[in-house]
Amino acid sequence: VQSRWTSLSLWASLLLMLIAALFFFGALGLGQAARTFPLMVSSFTLLALLLVLVGELFPRVEHLFEINWTGGAVAEEQEQLGGEVLNAPGAAAVHLRDVPWRMVFTVFGSLLFLAFGIFLAGFFVAVPVFILLFQFLYGDANWKGTVGLAIGSTLVIFALSTLIQTPLFGGVLFGAPVPPF
Amino acid sequence: MLFGIDLTPLVHSLSYLTRPDVIGLVLLGNLIGLFFGFLPGVSGGQAFIVALPLTFGWEPEVAIWFLMGMLGASPFGGAMSSILINVPGDTQSAATAFDGYPMTKRGESTRALGIAAVSDIAGASIGMLVLVALFPLMQTIVLSFGPPELFWLAVLGLFTIAIAAQGSFVKGLVGGGFGALLGLVGFSSVMSVNRYTLGTDYLFDGVQLVSLFVGLFAIAQSIEFCVSGKRQKRVRASFSNWRLILTGAADVVHERVALARSAAIGALGGMIPGIGATAASMISYAIGKQFSRNPGRFHNGSPEGLISAETAVSAKELGGLMPMLAFGIPGSLEAVLILAALILHGIQPGPFLLRDHAGVVWSIVLALWVSNVVGTSLGLALSNVLARLTSVRTVYLAPVVLALSMVGTYIWRGNFYDMLVAIVAGLFGYILRQAGFSLVTFIIGFLLAGIAERAFYQSVLISNGSLAIFFSRPAAIAVFGITALFIGVVFWRTQQVRRESAPVAARTAS
Numbered sequence: 001v002q003s004r005w006t007s008l009s010l011w012a013s014l015l016l017m018l019i020a021a022l023f024f025f026g027a028l029g030l031g032q033a034a035r036t037f038p039l040m041v042s043s044f045t046l047l048a049l050l051l052v053l054v055g056e057l058f059p060r061v062e063h064l065f066e067i068n069w070t071g072g073a074v075a076e077e078q079e080q081l082g083g084e085v086l087n088a089p090g091a092a093a094v095h096l097r098d099v100p101w102r103m104v105f106t107v108f109g110s111l112l113f114l115a116f117g118i119f120l121a122g123f124f125v126a127v128p129v130f131i132l133l134f135q136f137l138y139g140d141a142n143w144k145g146t147v148g149l150a151i152g153s154t155l156v157i158f159a160l161s162t163l164i165q166t167p168l169f170g171g172v173l174f175g176a177p178v179p180p181f
Numbered sequence: 182m183l184f185g186i187d188l189t190p191l192v193h194s195l196s197y198l199t200r201p202d203v204i205g206l207v208l209l210g211n212l213i214g215l216f217f218g219f220l221p222g223v224s225g226g227q228a229f230i231v232a233l234p235l236t237f238g239w240e241p242e243v244a245i246w247f248l249m250g251m252l253g254a255s256p257f258g259g260a261m262s263s264i265l266i267n268v269p270g271d272t273q274s275a276a277t278a279f280d281g282y283p284m285t286k287r288g289e290s291t292r293a294l295g296i297a298a299v300s301d302i303a304g305a306s307i308g309m310l311v312l313v314a315l316f317p318l319m320q321t322i323v324l325s326f327g328p329p330e331l332f333w334l335a336v337l338g339l340f341t342i343a344i345a346a347q348g349s350f351v352k353g354l355v356g357g358g359f360g361a362l363l364g365l366v367g368f369s370s371v372m373s374v375n376r377y378t379l380g381t382d383y384l385f386d387g388v389q390l391v392s393l394f395v396g397l398f399a400i401a402q403s404i405e406f407c408v409s410g411k412r413q414k415r416v417r418a419s420f421s422n423w424r425l426i427l428t429g430a431a432d433v434v435h436e437r438v439a440l441a442r443s444a445a446i447g448a449l450g451g452m453i454p455g456i457g458a459t460a461a462s463m464i465s466y467a468i469g470k471q472f473s474r475n476p477g478r479f480h481n482g483s484p485e486g487l488i489s490a491e492t493a494v495s496a497k498e499l500g501g502l503m504p505m506l507a508f509g510i511p512g513s514l515e516a517v518l519i520l521a522a523l524i525l526h527g528i529q530p531g532p533f534l535l536r537d538h539a540g541v542v543w544s545i546v547l548a549l550w551v552s553n554v555v556g557t558s559l560g561l562a563l564s565n566v567l568a569r570l571t572s573v574r575t576v577y578l579a580p581v582v583l584a585l586s587m588v589g590t591y592i593w594r595g596n597f598y599d600m601l602v603a604i605v606a607g608l609f610g611y612i613l614r615q616a617g618f619s620l621v622t623f624i625i626g627f628l629l630a631g632i633a634e635r636a637f638y639q640s641v642l643i644s645n646g647s648l649a650i651f652f653s654r655p656a657a658i659a660v661f662g663i664t665a666l667f668i669g670v671v672f673w674r675t676q677q678v679r680r681e682s683a684p685v686a687a688r689t690a691s
Contacts, residue, residue, distance in 0.1 A: 034376070
């Protein structure tokens with residue numbers, strides 16, 4: 001049995017709470033009239049997050065927040081599908097160790113690599129390299145298929161940008177200006 | 182005019198179907214929707230999100246016809262994979278597998294596909310008729326709305342969606358609140374003030390809808406796809422001849438009562454914000470079993486069961502547009518997608534959409550219906566080809582979807598940093614989804630924040646600073662009352678379910 005302290009929902013709620021608090025304090029710096037609505041929304045979000053946190057630590061409270069109006073009507077169907085299709089109340093909590101972080105960050109990291117590659121060398125170089133790298137990182141790709149896919153995808157992107165007459169970013173290495181932030 | 186409906190915008194929308202480029206785009210959209218609907222782990226909605234930014238600069242109606250092509254054909258793609266390989270292409274097709282796959286095992290896959298196709302078309306047609314029949318009534322209601330009613334609609338609509346979606350409603354509300362907070366970033370035209378821009382030029386225009394959309398749905402779903410996506414076993418030919426399709430059609434005619442009941446559940450149930458197609462099809466299936474003369478055949482390849490599940494999905498697709506078209510409150514992910522498409526093409530959704538952009542509304546309704554009919558027929562004709570696609574490897578599909586997502590995000594306004602926002606939103610969305618927070622209420626909160634804020638300040642201005650205006654106007658009280666009643670019924674029903682299940686739980690525990 002895993003502790004409630006390792007629940008992903010608990011840590012995600014804490015992170016959201018921190019961000020919502022930043023929004024709340026940020027609103028305090030606005031003028032008298034302009035702050036009303038942001039304060040209303042951030043207070044409401046903080047309050048709801050507080051309830052989520054209390055629910056995470058006290059299962060009885062969490063039970064109070066669960067809505068289940070279909071009840072037994074679709075119970076057999078739910079059971080057959082492992083209770084995953086409708087938001088099954090009382091479904092097992094996801095814990096930090098249940099999340100395949102390595103895979104998640106491989107995909108996330110490869111996307112950051114793609115963005116950095118686009119910044120440096122533009123779409124037409126970065127996209128095929130990304131596809132080749134992704135196949136290499138992800139699994140048992142067939143190299144002939146992979147190269148074909150990389151070339152095919154680049155051609156599709158070229159066709160798209162030509163069709164809608166929107167030039168794609170060329171990359172700072174090839175003379176494109178650094179985009180202002 | 183016919184029954185109080187002005188037909189000029191309808192004729193204008195129909196005229197698009199005479200244009201070869203629009204016909205070609207609808208067919209292309211259908212093919213993409215079928216492909217994404219068929220493959221487990223991806224959905225027509227994901228294809229919609231990736232394609233949406235690519236429609237930049239198009240005529241809004243043309244973009245709508247193309248995008249609806251994907252949404253309209255996707256459910257039948259999902260139904261095909263449920264029937265042929267017992268793996269729903271989308272969760273909304275899960276109930277289709279209950280009876281569709283046993284029919285395939287009995288060697289009746291073509292008949293099952295025929296039943297699903299005719300049920301889909303009939304469900305969509307009934308859903309459209311219900312939707313159109315309610316247009317005049319909705320128009321009358323929304324014309325009595327002012328800023329206080331709009332404010333209540335936005336706020337209480339979010340509550341309704343969080344509560345009707347089942348599971349933890351507090352998490353649904355957190356999603357909505359957090360989305361609304363992000364929606365407040367940038368320059369506020371209402372208060373003429375910069376908010377949460379961190380001193381950057383980039384955030385002056387706020388968090389971009391395209392970035393958020395692509396991140397939360399396309400990238401987050403691709404991460405999930407990479408984590409769990411597995412290759413399915415290849416299936417052999419599924420479609421043998423048209424005569425068997427006609428047998429399936431005859432089954433639907435024979436079970437016309439089940440068809441009408443399921444269509445009514447899908448179309449009317451879908452109008453309640455928060456009730457997704459998955460819930461609609463499950464409820465319709467369960468009710469179909471209760472009313473059936475042969476309930477024992479359900480789950481064992483019953484045509485009636487297949488009709489009950491599949492009809493509700495397609496009827497819900499059109500009927501479920503009502504809250505979005507009439508009030509600007511999207512009640513499902515599909516409605517959110519359409520709402521985002523409207524916003525990105527410069528059309529302001531809201532209660533006056535029906536009055537100010539009737540042509541666009543008709544284009545949405547017609548395009549979805551036409552795509553359902555054409556996409557389903559196309560799906561039947563291509564079922565042998567699609568069946569072979571079950572052996573497509575995840576490793577080939579995921580990077581292409583991700584790369585196209587990046588291209589689409591960049592193309593929308595040519596800003597490099599939009600891609601970075603999409604990537605971060607993708608990771609954020611994946612974690613939130615795993616933690617049980619609702620991304621649908623998140624994006625709805627984001628979309629409704631501006632509407633709610635404007636309505637709030639306008640109301641306060643009208644009433645010289647008094648908040649009593651929110652509780653004194655009859656229409657505002659009516660909106661408040663109906664929503665409160667709905668929420669009350671859901672809580673009452675939840676209590677009832679708890680009482681019913683308590684003895685069962687106690688027996689299981691002992």
